[in-house]
Amino acid sequence: MTDDALVIFTPSGKRGRVALGTSVLQAARQLGVDLDSVCGGRGICSKCQIAPGFGEFAKHGLTVAEDALSPVNAVEERYDRVRGLKPGRRLGCQACIQGDVVLDVPPESQVHKQVIRKSATERVMEMDPASRLYYVEVAEPDMHDPSSDFDRLAAALESQWQISGLEADLSVLRKVQPVLRKGGWKVTLAVSQDGYATRLIDLWPGLREAPLYGLAIDLGSTTIAGHLVALDDGRVLASSGLMNPQIRFGEDLMSRVSYVMMNPGGDAEMTRVVREGLNTLAGVLASEAGISGPEIVEVVVVCNPVMHHLLLGIDPVELGQAPFALATGQALNFAARELDLHALNPAARTYILPLIAGHVGADAAAVALSEAPELREDLSLVVDVGTNAEILLGNSTQVLACSSPTGPAFEGAQISSGQRAAPGAIERIEIDPVTKEPRFRVIGSDLWSDEPGFAEATASTGVTGICGSGIIEAVAEMRMAGILDASGLIGSAEQVGSERCQATGRTHEYVLQEADASGAARISVTQGDIRAIQLAKSALYAGARLLMDQMGVEKVDRVVLAGAFGAHISPKHAMVLGMIPDVPLAAVTSAGNAAGTGARMALCSRLARRGIERQVHHIHKVETAIEPKFQEHFVAANAIPHASDPFPELARIVTLPEVSFNANGGGAEGGGGRRRRRG
């Protein structure tokens, strides 16, 4: 008979011998097995539950006896009685090893829970948040050996959790004494460890049962989207968004920069309103999730460089002119209250991802973190479509990034019947190539407009306009139906053979819905709308093409469409339009809100933070504004689809009519490229 036993942990497969009488939690720590515990082995938090296996384990050449673990003890019995323990489960801190045993660590008992991200590039993420809970029992004060309550609390964290060098904000120092006394010298600490500092963020009497929470914020020029995330397992408890209140200072970023140039001090006003917006959003999210603001201890923000500077209170004027110098680009970690985020815990921390370059922001870095093209052998083109498009091109060898000024057309702005994505907006369109008649679907209903019940289903909103994905489909469908020629001109009723093509001044428009007595709005696609979309898609394509030039490639293996809007784009229509290079349709995927996903990853994992901080140094930045080739590509990409590159993959699925309305159309527009978005 030996005085130790073989312990095998599943699913990790870690194994080793431990002394008889060792608790399962101690054994896990000795063998480097990831077994959670908040109370540090006192039988109160139940985070260390394990499922012992008994009987024959042929695979391991092991027979586990029924008494391989110590019998259920009083602590476990009480826990089971009061809180309930799943059948077959034991508390790891109570059950002791008495013989060879196989122990399964269920997912919820793992500290570094592996979270499968549901995205195009399904990857496993490890939970490794900066802020975690630690239950400690603190020595009481002794007049004969004076020491401060905080010193004893820090000593308890060090002796019970091996975490040294604890520091505290004034905001939490003032809570230390009352909470220690209320908890009878037993408290749960929220401790943030990121970089060199170990900070006490908050503390609660006794054992805190609820997890800590964090916010992942995608701060866009137009909208601010936020997720409230539980920091123990990364689940999203609430998601919400609001318009960026800076919109009243300018729809796009450059008009906001101009506003500052024209109105000295205007940046302070924009800083104030965007911070107010974040506070509002935090309040909404906390309320939706049913938690209190002070339970939110971490905030991660991703945004473009102009929003970044305006959020931090830095005048963005340098970003509006060459050489587009950032004030700072490195990842930032500071107290959330410095951003006046008062809806959160007073000691909450903010982490802002690094920026990549003057026009390529933390949002692009978040996309790079989320999509990780550097982890793949094949060549990915990742396009995050917004008012500016962030474009990444790369594989395991090299990653390049640029930003391209697509303008707001893709978001339905500057489009005559355009509107933001909201119920009533046309999001899908099909045009019959023979009759030239359209049918469409609107947000809020699954019915097509020619299906029975459509009018009833949309009665509450009506059909109010066209959103971003709708306008892309409209233009592409018009091209496929021969309503539009390759140069982007809309034909006349006569040329097209449809009364829906109506003259308006010297050009034509294609009418999707006529106004009627019931109050329906007139919805059409005008020649101006086509031109706006042409400019936007040319900018997007030119950016992608520029990166391909720099990399010396003529084709990419896959295209990932990211962004809240990217998720809704039909790959076929994007390719008909010439937004993206020619690839097999199956190789075009949507990554959803990849920037938001990257923000959530940085919220849940310090490893992710360190990873993207390293990665941005390796990303090769390409400045579109100074590349003559960008202008060339931009001009060449005006046609639909553009003529500069072959689209053999597209030709396999779509035949585009060879029409030309130049000669006898109502207008006299040239071949395109007459306007430039940047000089």
Add this chain to the structure above:
Amino acid sequence: MTDDALVIFTPSGKRGRVALGTSVLQAARQLGVDLDSVCGGRGICSKCQIAPGFGEFAKHGLTVAEDALSPVNAVEERYDRVRGLKPGRRLGCQACIQGDVVLDVPPESQVHKQVIRKSATERVMEMDPASRLYYVEVAEPDMHDPSSDFDRLAAALESQWQISGLEADLSVLRKVQPVLRKGGWKVTLAVSQDGYATRLIDLWPGLREAPLYGLAIDLGSTTIAGHLVALDDGRVLASSGLMNPQIRFGEDLMSRVSYVMMNPGGDAEMTRVVREGLNTLAGVLASEAGISGPEIVEVVVVCNPVMHHLLLGIDPVELGQAPFALATGQALNFAARELDLHALNPAARTYILPLIAGHVGADAAAVALSEAPELREDLSLVVDVGTNAEILLGNSTQVLACSSPTGPAFEGAQISSGQRAAPGAIERIEIDPVTKEPRFRVIGSDLWSDEPGFAEATASTGVTGICGSGIIEAVAEMRMAGILDASGLIGSAEQVGSERCQATGRTHEYVLQEADASGAARISVTQGDIRAIQLAKSALYAGARLLMDQMGVEKVDRVVLAGAFGAHISPKHAMVLGMIPDVPLAAVTSAGNAAGTGARMALCSRLARRGIERQVHHIHKVETAIEPKFQEHFVAANAIPHASDPFPELARIVTLPEVSFNANGGGAEGGGGRRRRRG
């Protein structure tokens, strides 16, 4: 002929060989010589001035040729023309070594200037402030190789000054871009390095000529005293003080703690007013020194534990009851704005010295830092007299500390004719042992009251009351003149033989000045005043005696009286009163405001901060409140001087009359000790 030369620096005596053509500044750095430079060797700051010596140096066996340094160059000529260079001086960054040479580094060119502290224990302090200026030349932005302005600034600091890991507050990040451009990419940085962080505090275009400034604050229960100090050489530019505005919540600390107990939230109000007080004081000091608030980048605060907690916004209620647990006691380093100190630089840092124990504060730590009993072989008793007395006893072997609740009597409070030290207050008294007639001096005049011209000299204020040092002398002189017996009773007119002893109720008072028609106030010393002083001095003596017991000694070698008030106490009178143990009078010295001196040391020197942080761990804390011996000593020390210890040294200079007024005095007071200040 060799290609290197011998260089000897004075006064350090450092020497070594350097390659010919090496600049003096480079040579100094190679040889570890302390030669200042803000501009980093660009010939603009002139901080690196040296005085070369030529001719025979018998001591070094060296003859220095006239051409041992390169000729004065254009940079030096221009500097001399524009700014003026003292005869014989050279700029160390311009003059190059051409042969063996002796170079003197004048005091103003030393980084770590040695400052002689004028105090009882004259010691040399090295300037080593946390915040220093660095001139850097920053690379301009390049679109083709994008990097942020801050990154390039940090890189410049690293390459030009070997200081890495620069971080910046949001408050200074927003200044980086405009200042870099205004300075033509040449800027002076204020960088704070203390602990693990290297922080950019501020920056200015071009070379900043003025030094940085700091505040040393001695935050007392009654008064707040502050010094504005230049951080390059430690000189004090302005000193000022104001009443602690918390006084309206209670004269002494325990009444303020009681106020919080009775008025929940009252601590927040007290926190607010004391921070306002600091802002006011900072404004006064900046204005007196003719500098702007944002030039103040460091603040050091020393204070007792209750003031410490109230300043930090921590409820002090635990300090009012056993076991007197501090919330936190370690040294703190944080942003000054967290204390709402808005009159300073927005990124200014605050350093608060460590506390020693629940009743022994950062002010006592500052006294320990300033007086450093641990550096001496002889045994020092250091007494900082205030509303609480901080008492240190120690030598190189061991240092003990305690705090004793003397109450405000020594500060003239709770004394019938008492007043704070201000013009018109009696500060010195002599009583003729034969006639029992007094003469006195008041603050604001050097004349004694029996000298011609006294009335005229004091006409503007009159004689208004007795301050702390005056009441000590009054009581001691009354005892020496036989007006008071050893138990502290004032005799009647008959017993004493003076009409100045007047009956008031069942006791007597000694009248120093009668009220008259001209408006003069009646000033007397009452039996109640004597009792208050007896309680205060008993507490002080008992504390000192308790430390002596703990250390196992019967006598000390020297006594240091510290505190604003301590400086004014006459050693002889203190000993007649029995405030301090018996020592040769010559061994009693005054350290002035030792706590304030300690604050200035911590302001000017990181070494001093690290020193006191280590030292407080070695100081043995004694809690007077729980030591039965303290009560014994307190009771035994009631007599004047107390009877519990022999005073042979005192007997050599003073003979005390053996009078007793117990039997036939107007009063029937007992032997004393009937009141206790703590139960």
